[in-house]
Amino acid sequence: MVPVNGLVDVTCLWQMHAVDRPDLKDDQWQPVTAGRLAAAEELDRSIFAVVRERALLLHHPYESFASSVEEFLSQAADDPRVQSIKMTLYRTSGDSPIARHLIRAAERGVQVAVLVELKARFDEATNVTWAKAFERAGVHVVYGVVGLKTHAKCVLVVREDSDGLRRYVHLGTGNYNSRTARLYEDLGYITSEPDITADAAQLFNHLTGYSRDVEYSRLLVAPDYLRSRLIDLIRGEGAMGEQGQITIKVNSLADAEMAEELYAASQKGAKVDLIIRGLCCLRAGVPGLSENIRVRSVLGRYLEHSRVFRFANGQGAGVPLHLIGSADLMGRNLDKRVEVLTPLTHPKHQDWLNKTFETLLSETAAAYELLPDDSWTRVGPALFEPHPQRILYEWAAHQQTRRISRE
Known part of the structure; x- marks a missing residue:
């Protein structure tokens, strides 16, 4: 037993934060949509078109997670040209829009593979629940590499573009968790660079058991x-x-x-x-x-x-x-x-x-x-x-x- 001066579980303070007293709270910093994405939306262009022109760097929560990463996966789920989606899922929320996008894609016939980390501390129950939902929807669920936690943040989308198959990758510093994305400062990167996307494909082949000896040209x-x-x-x-x-x-x-x-x-x-x-x-x-x-x-x-x-x-x-x-x-x-x-x-x-x-x-x-x-x-x-x-x-x-x- 250890004496503690103060609260043992400070998460209860969220109940105080929920009290409707805006005069006692910080001024709100509304996340902005990345300029290139906002302009593309006005012109009815996809995120894939934006990224083909130049890779996209995102800084959350200053820049919106919902209008970038979530939208990237939403468009991938609904795009008839998308053939497959692969993703690592370390932590996510119980009401995750991203998980629902993946399920929608699988139900539409897209090949979806998700590596769910069951040993993500504090989120084990949530991850098990989503893993079962994924399997029911026809998602290929993988539970990681024996002896290792999969902490990498990576999404790989394969799409049939007008000039042939092209890979699109999101790599990030933070979890695919829509709630914490509003509270955690993180960076994300969406690209179609051939070397990086080829490395990501190699990574997923390794994680899903299709290859063992893997070398990477750009990723560490x-x-x-x-x-x-x-x-x-x-x-x-x-x-x-x-x-x-x-x-x-x-x-x-x-x-x-x-x-x-x-x-x-x-x-x-x-x-x-x-x-x-x-x-x-x-x-x-x-x-x-x-x-x-x-x-x-x-x-x-x-x-x-x-x-x-x-x-x-x-x-x-x-x-x-x-x-x-x-x-x-x-x-x-x-x-x-x-x-x-x-x-x-x-x-x-x-x-x-x-x-x-x-x-x-x-x-x-x-x-x-x-x-x-x-x-x-x-x-x-x-x-x-x-x-x-x-x-x-x-x-x-x-x-x-x-x-x-x-x-």
């Missing part, structure tokens, strides 16, 4: 390839000395080998900026060990949930590599789960990630920073305003409304 996939590739990238920045720079945003950093590699890069002169919301087993700013490492945590109305990696010389001297995906820097993610990181190569997408890093790491951002003695200190404005999440929401809304007007 755990547990076989992710740890070694990240180590190579960290060491590459360390080798650049003071020209090296590593910027990472994750939920937790608890893997000892990763911490040691970051220490080594710091000792060689590389600058390391870490944005870690939760557990951090690395000491920052310790002379002779980590004086070039800064660790920051941003807490706000949204749960910072995206995982983003930027290596300043990851594609050669002066050429950065940007990655987003599902993996934290923990042993369980790197060694005991199926995780996926995808590179973002378009300059507009890289600029969006750079803006996000710049905002969260700004000297004027409301945040907490880790001190050499392992304590945390508040930095930025005393009243938490302007909060970096507010800045990013207002910036994202401006970007998308400006894009609509251009379209």
